Amino acid sequence: MRVATFNVNGVRARIPVITRFLRQHEPDVLCLQETKVVDEDFPVEPFEKLGYECAICGQKSYNGVAIISRVPMKQVTTGLDDEPFDHTRLIRARVGGIHLINTYVPQGRDVETEHFRYKLDWLGRLRGFIERNYTTRQRMLWVGDINVAPEPRDVHDPKGMMNHPDFHPDARAALADVVAWGLTDVFRKHNDEDGQYSFYDYRNPRSVKHNSGWRVDLMHATRALANRCTAARIDIKPRTWKRPSDHTPVIAEFDL
């Protein structure tokens, strides 16, 4: 089974990029973040034409998550299990024999603001959610735009980024606490090198050229599932296509 995650920054603006990606890689499941559209206006047709069904939870202008799958999905639910639920930041399903969670973790804006506190709390609540709903013996996969780069090798300028909400030690500790429940970063299972990034800020016109990126789009599996992960990679090609997202897809293969 092949699973991908992609922060598309507006699903309607990105249909040509997403469908080209689907045709090229034929993932069984594609998790989207920042769809930025209410469910009634979600463009399901281009996905259904390619043989995929859509589980969606969006809102106007901001946030929004979706699971696009060509294998049947069941038990689709949205949101955390305590308030604020943030339904448009978490969607999960049982698909292809795995328990899949797709999240768009709050970005945090600035470490001095309440938004950063909210992000840290959100990751703490996610750990509780995972503890209550899963066991480490299950084949569970947590993917999405996590908005945290786990290690210094996951950002281009670790010292300069220390006060950034995606690399601040408190953010990394909050992520590490979720991971410590019993998860493996499947990209890191198969890739040791630094300079492998999934995000390049639109606002820095030279970020791609200078490889000034971040690895914040992550896939974490329970050991029961990570043991069966045979490959994981960041697909840089969509970055070179017309109207790219500032994020790039991450793909993992599982022998199930």
Next chain:
DNA sequence: ATGGTCGGCAACCGA
């Protein structure tokens, strides 16, 4: 250089 460019949506907000 506390800038820059996007998407959504119709003035700015969020990233």
